[in-house]
Every structure is written in structure tokens, then in C-alpha cells.
Amino acid sequence: MPEMSSSKIGSSASTKTSEFPHRRSITTISMIADAMQRENLKMTENKSAHEKIFDELVTATKILINERIMDTFGHISARVPEDPQSFFLAQKLAPSLITVNDIQRFNLDGETSDNRPSYLERYIHSEIYKARPDVQCVLHTHSPAVLPYCFVDQPLRPVTHMGAFLGDAVPVYEIRDKHGDDTDLFGGSPSVCRDIAESLGSYPVVLMARHGVVNVGNSVREVVFRAFYLEQEAAALTAGLQIGTIKYLSPGEINAAGKLVGAQIDRGWDHWSQRLRQAGLA
Amino acid sequence: MPEMSSSKIGSSASTKTSEFPHRRSITTISMIADAMQRENLKMTENKSAHEKIFDELVTATKILINERIMDTFGHISARVPEDPQSFFLAQKLAPSLITVNDIQRFNLDGETSDNRPSYLERYIHSEIYKARPDVQCVLHTHSPAVLPYCFVDQPLRPVTHMGAFLGDAVPVYEIRDKHGDDTDLFGGSPSVCRDIAESLGSYPVVLMARHGVVNVGNSVREVVFRAFYLEQEAAALTAGLQIGTIKYLSPGEINAAGKLVGAQIDRGWDHWSQRLRQAGLA
Amino acid sequence: MPEMSSSKIGSSASTKTSEFPHRRSITTISMIADAMQRENLKMTENKSAHEKIFDELVTATKILINERIMDTFGHISARVPEDPQSFFLAQKLAPSLITVNDIQRFNLDGETSDNRPSYLERYIHSEIYKARPDVQCVLHTHSPAVLPYCFVDQPLRPVTHMGAFLGDAVPVYEIRDKHGDDTDLFGGSPSVCRDIAESLGSYPVVLMARHGVVNVGNSVREVVFRAFYLEQEAAALTAGLQIGTIKYLSPGEINAAGKLVGAQIDRGWDHWSQRLRQAGLA
């Protein structure tokens, strides 16, 4: 394998495993080697396309922090355009520190040949990419106004046209259903994350009970847009529930408004990017 | 038409249509040409007056973002002083990116000879200018503390002298009344916007059910002032409703305080403009 | 009067009146002239003491804006140390624009020889200085978390040691009691402000029903301190009222804790001043 001359790649041949090795399925060295060869071949032709995606993932992370949606424990990934069996996700780092040099490439079992540390929750991403071929981007956050809906019996339903994309009500993944009430509530294993993907179904958002939020979409920009308006919708609903009786969106409104709003995604991205520049963060 | 020598104006002779052409009434080329001639004639004499309005529209947008009233989807317009059948509104752009070079001129059917993209919701502006000759400025936002009042049965009524301008209670436009519950909840058509203007009546604010807020006033500065205090009034009322029984303003207080506060508009403008400068945003 | 050679002072001999002349008692030219002479005599000896007060009033205004307590319509004044019948208050300006050059000197009828515009609400200050010889500083704000307590039947009572200075409950001035329910809710007349001072009694804070807040204290720094912790106390109480039964401070705790906290005022001033510097605002 002369193309694997770099010491970093070479050392990864010892099969990097996660911090919790017992949670990770065994991968043979030959599988990893195949993946690395494939990656190397495509590297030159796709370089600029990948750089663009890396830029978007870094900018998305900055926007989500700056707009107060992501705290210390969020992460956003994107499917590799020319290889749907792979996705890009930053190495295990504080989100405010991530640069384009921190992006790792994973297969849909959450494995990487990058020998730097990886997020424990990467299976949330891998299992959703596996279950949802239409999804190009996955985001996990503890979005503060959404968080209460992860532990109350009140469903999160759309109340304005900006939330129509949510559908009738945001599904909630309840880990207790299969695993009882002694778990760590964490998305650190492939099997739990498969169930999260199942709860997500064809929706754009799923809540993890007593944990947090997962957003998906067709692009990094769409997911940032949806994360922003999910937070705003949850904040408005929480206030509304305290002051009167809610008039929720009807099924017809959810359908019609959901389509309309989706066409305006770049305006959001331009707006939040400009706010980053004004704050000296981009 | 030798006065239309600029390539940009010339190309617009191909009749710019909106993104949703079926929603826009057909305009003949001769009407557009007439409008453009009229505009060119007045351009020289009114240049500095218009520049001042453009500056105010840009500053107003920045203030509304900086004071957390406008998100990605707001826009503010001003009637053309010497031509009440026209109004100025930015081209379709993220609000944080708008400059004085982005202002378009529309007639009261929401049509423009400017061939750059226009906001789909411009009819909210055009129909209100048509219905309310006294109005010189129109603003659309998703003002966060006001948003809950767009989908609960609790009326938004003034609770302090700063909200007296609102009158007895802010009217709500309910699109379901005429159009049923399968709409996109959007102000994208002239007919819906005519109804919004009708719901507004002689009030300074109208809420669009499950969508957002429209403010109007005698000047850009007055509308910014009213948008700021509408947001503050809604936040205070929401808190008040949760902690006790509300003592609302009486009709006499609404009348007397409404007049008084209106005289202090420039102080607000000066204050928020200075805060923009301090934030390095102006 | 050769000492009044400056054109500005000279022109003020034409007796500056307020924007609402009918609300202001007539002052004879000789009274004004006397006041001016007295002021000039003391000017040299007290210059540095006054400059220090002007600095504190400007810094206090900046702190109150930066800590989100004062909006467009607040103002803070200080009694003149060597002349208890006078007080300093900025001219009528947006608070973010005030500098040491904007301070006016008023007598306890709210009159000044300064011919620049004055705040309409200056009688709130003058009447409290008249009624409360112990008070050295008066502040008027629309402190956002306190505002709801101006229009609900829920009293604002201390819930932590930081609010012990408030006493048993913050008194509320209800303008309807004497003036009915057709007023402008405004503190623009001496007679209304006399009643506000009466409602204040010996308390450190009085709420003006459906209007705002008045804080008083022994120094500019104490009033800023109290305004900050009044806001924090109101926010905590509002949250507490929504989640359980409140255990308020007992009379003994109010008494003991009130004395203790008052000794720490400079720490607050130092802290908030440093935050101003860090924000590039001082």
C-alpha cells in the first residue's frame, strides 16, 4: 500500500477504535484499507467540493453557537456527496474550536481511518444516514428552548408557518421502551441509535427523551435553518401555553406552509453568516 | 426612450415577474415604461430626499436586528414622499446585508421596474399603502415576544403607557375565515394582503394568525419606535399573565397616553442608533 | 451682571420654560438670576466635586443600559452636595448619548437656568428630593422584569437577601386613586409627582402603576446597586411564582439582611464599570 505513506494514515492501520471499544463492532483491517484506497483515489478530484463542505460545517457550527442553539455538546455532519456510504464529522473537540482541518470521514458503521479522537455520539449520525437515504446532513444539539419538550408530556407541535416543516408533532425517542430505566440516556451505541433513527421515521426532527435534539435535512444550510426555527417555534409555544389556548397549524397548513418556507433557506444562511462576520467570528 | 440607456434599466423592459408568476397580475410593458419615465424625471430633484429615506430604511433594519425584533424574514418600507402611489422596499435579501443600494421602488400593485429579486411578501406593504393613505411606513417581523399572541386566544392589550398607541387590543387577521385551513399562512398574494389591510383597519399593528406581525406608522422612526415598544409590551404582558390578574389600561388612559408617548420618537431613534455605533454596526 | 457674559447663560435670562408651559409654575426672572449668581460663586470651589458627580451620573447611565435595566426613557439624578435644594440631571437626551457636558442643575421645583431641553419627568426627581431629605439620588426606569408588577395584583416582595433592602413589599403609586382613569399615566406634573413621593414614603422603590419604576438611595452607586438587584429579584420571583409556593423573607430577615448587603455597594460598581470597559463603552 505505497499510497498510504503518511505516518498518520499508516498508524491508523492499527484500526482506531472508540473510547468504548466494547460498543464498537470489529472491523477487519482489509475493510479499512479498502476504504482508505477508495478515499485516496477520490481525494484529488473532489478536493474543492470537500473543502466547500468542510467550510459549511465549520460555519454552521459557528452560526449555531452564535445564535445560542448549540452548547458544548453539539455536532453537525454532512454525507459525502460522491459516496453516500460515508459522512464528514468533526473530530471530538469543543465546537468553538473546530476548523476545516478537524473534519473526519466515517463509514455508515461510524468507523474512520482518522486516528484522532471521535465523538461518542457519532452513531446518531451513521445510523440516520443508513436509515434515511434522503438525508444529507445530521445535527445533534441541546437546543435550550426545545429541551423541555424532551421531558414533559406536552408534544412539540408547529404554531407558525416557520415551524410547518416539523409536521404534526415532533416524535420523541424513549430509550426506556426497550432498554429500561437504568441507561445513561446516551446515543453512544449503534443499537440505540438505530432506534433513534426509527423514531425519527420520515420526520425532520426527533427528540431524545431526557437528552436532546436531532435535526436532519437535505443540506447543511437546510439543517441550520430548521434548527434555528425549531428553537424559535419551541420558545413561542412555551410562552403561548402559559397565556392561553393554542390554535395549532392544521394538517393542510402544515403541508402548504412547509413547502413554501423551505425555498428561503439561503436567506437565513446569508443572514446568520453576516452576523458572524459582524461579531468578528468569521 | 433614450433616457433609459442603462443596461440594467433596459433589461428590465422584459418585464420582471415574481418567483410565483401566477400570483402576480400581468402588467403591460407600456405601464412599466410610463412608471420608469416618471421615475427618471423625478430622480434628480429628489435624490437627496430619497437618499435620506434609504439611509433610514437601512438604519431601521439594523436597529430592529440589533434590538432582537427582526429575524431573517423581516422587511421595512417607506412611501415615496412626492409620489404617494409608490413605496421603497429593499430587494429580496437577508436583512443584515441590506445597503442603500438595495432599495427598490414599487407601485401600489407591488410592481417594480427593478429587475433584481423582490420579497414575496411585498403585497403586505402595497395593500396597506393603498388602504391607509395616512401610513408612510410598513414593517413586517416575527417579533419574538409578540409571536405567541398570533396563535393563542389571549388578546394583546396595552398594560403600560408605552403600549397605549396599540389601542384597546391588537387586531388579528385570521386567514382561515375566507380561505379555509389549507393555506400556506403567507402574505404572498394581493388578495390576502388586502384582507390583512382590512383587519388592520385604523390600528397601528395587526397580527397575522400563525405567522407574524405588521406595524405601520407616520414615519420610519415612528414604526421602529412602535415595534420596539410592542415587543416590550408583549413580553411584560406575558409575564404578568403568569403571576397575577392584569389591570389593563382604561380607554381614557389609552387615549391620553397614546398621544403623549408619540412625541418622544426621536429619542428612541437616537438611542438605538447610538447603540448600533457602539456595536460597530453603523 | 457682568459675570453672565456668555451668550448661552444670557439668553436663558428669558426664562426657559418646559415643553408643556402650562404644567410649569411661573418663575420670576429675579429668582432665576439669584440662582445663577449663587451657582457661579460656588462653581470654582466645587468644580472637581461636581465633575466627579457628573462622571458618576454618566457611568451609572451606561451601566444601567449595559446591564439591560434602562431603556430609552430612563434618567438618573443626584442631589448637589453643598446645596440640598438643588439636583443634577441630564438634559433631555437619549440615555446612550449623555456626556458630562449634558448635566443640568434644577431647583426643587424642577426649574433650571439651563436653556437646553429638559426631561418632562424631572418632577419625579424634584418632588422626591423635597419629600425625602435623606435621598441623594433618584432613578426612573422601565426595568423589564419589574414592569409586570406595575400592572398585576401580585406584590413585589423580597425572596433573597439581595432584595432585603426592598422592605416588606414595594409600594405602588396608583394615579387613578386621585385622578381617575383618563390620565396619561405620566409623571409630568408636580402634583402627580408629589403623590408618587408620598407613595414612596420611606421605601427605596416605588412602582408607578402601568408606567414604571422609581429607585432612590443615599448615593448614585447605591441606587445603581439597588436597581440591579431589584431587577434580579423581580425576575427570580416571577419564575418562582410559576413553579411553586414562595417562601418570602421574614420581617427579621428583611431587617438583618438589608443592613448587611448595603455595605457591599462599591463591589457592584467596580464590577459593572469593568464590564463597561470590557465592552468598549467606558
Add this chain to the structure above:
Amino acid sequence: MPEMSSSKIGSSASTKTSEFPHRRSITTISMIADAMQRENLKMTENKSAHEKIFDELVTATKILINERIMDTFGHISARVPEDPQSFFLAQKLAPSLITVNDIQRFNLDGETSDNRPSYLERYIHSEIYKARPDVQCVLHTHSPAVLPYCFVDQPLRPVTHMGAFLGDAVPVYEIRDKHGDDTDLFGGSPSVCRDIAESLGSYPVVLMARHGVVNVGNSVREVVFRAFYLEQEAAALTAGLQIGTIKYLSPGEINAAGKLVGAQIDRGWDHWSQRLRQAGLA
């Protein structure tokens, strides 16, 4: 004592006492001298280790202010690694002003040979270090979203995995139990602080009724992490209580998730430190 040549140390031989001398147990000069000798001997060898701790205490203070958890009256301390009978705590200063040159060294009776002013509440720190040998860091704040749980009958219990470290419910120290309802609610005496430590028990947090919050942990970084997520957990619970029935963490989840989250502390520290740098504060 020739090694005490510095005038500052020399002058402290006059036995610095607190602002409330009657609250402080009398310390003989010989005890102080002993402590000083011991300190001097170790000073050289431990200098860089101490400097690292001073840096962490200063950075922790800045993070807690920047993330809106600490107001004017918070303070954070660290046990001296090589001398468990001592701890470091800043001198009595506004938190935003503290530098590495402001750290004082105390024994577990809250006494110091440093002759600059000390916080009155230092006994909260000393008594907890005495009662809890495992604790390496103590923090006192008025964390705003936690404050309501200091005066309502609603227990603060974990609702997400990030709050699992709290255990079943945060204990509350009620000063009235032993001292009646005429106290100043303050942690200014060793005996009250002994009771606070007793209420803390083996928990990571104790609330002081009608006063504030105390966090403890194994390191400065762990305590900052816990303070941040305590605030977030309280905010989420307060919102949740207002919109539905809460599904709290089960005992098993508290146990399992508490262990997991604790492993991620440095990511929080890196994230908040980077935000300080971005804000120009570090």
C-alpha cells in the same frame, strides 16, 4: 524571621482580621508565623503548580461571568494540592477585576496571612473543605435560573443526562431550622457554614435558602462544568414545569448518566475558554 523581609508579609504579622472581627476566631501570632514559614518553604518548588491554579481560578471566574452564571457576588476557590489544609481564594474584589495577583491562601478556619481584605463568605469554602476531603474546588454564586429553587417548595431534580450529576434532588440549607427567622441569611460565620457543609452532605450542590448556590467538585474545571449545566438544567425544568408533567430521571439513569457526562469536562472548559478569547476577555 529574616525570610519575611517583604514589607507586605511583615505587616501581616499584625494579624489581619476580617471586617467583622467578632465573627472570626482569634488566631495567635505564632500560628500565623508558622503558616507563613511553611508557605515560604514550599513557595519555590510549587510555584509553577500554583500559578497554574491561579490561572484556572481567574479563567473560571471570567467564564462564569461571560456565561451569565456569576454576578457581582460570586467566588471560586481551589484546595492547595500539596497542602489539603489550605485553599486559594481571591481577595475581596469585584469578580471581573480579579487577576492572578489577587489570590489569597487560607487555612481551613478561613484565616490568611495576606493582609488585603477577604470575602466575608470565605467560611463557606473553609467549612466545606473541612467536611469533604474529596472536594478540590468550591464555588458560590447567585446563578439566576437556580435562584428560584432557593425559595420555592419545588425541588430541583435532574431532567436531562447533563443534570444527572445532581443526584435525586439538590439539598437546601434552611438557616431558619437552627437560627430562627431573624438572621441575615448570610454565610458569614463558621457555624452557619458548618451547617451548610452538613446540608451539602455528599452532594455536588447545595442551595442556601433565600440566598444562593454552592457547587463543589474534584477540580476547578469540573465545578465550572457543573455550574454551567446546573444553570441550564434549572432553566429547562422551570420551563417544563409550566407546560406539562415532568418525567424526571430515574435513579438508575441518574447513576449511569452521571458517570458518563463527567468524562467530558475538558471539552466544556475548552469551549468556554475559546468564547472568552473570542469576546476579547482572555
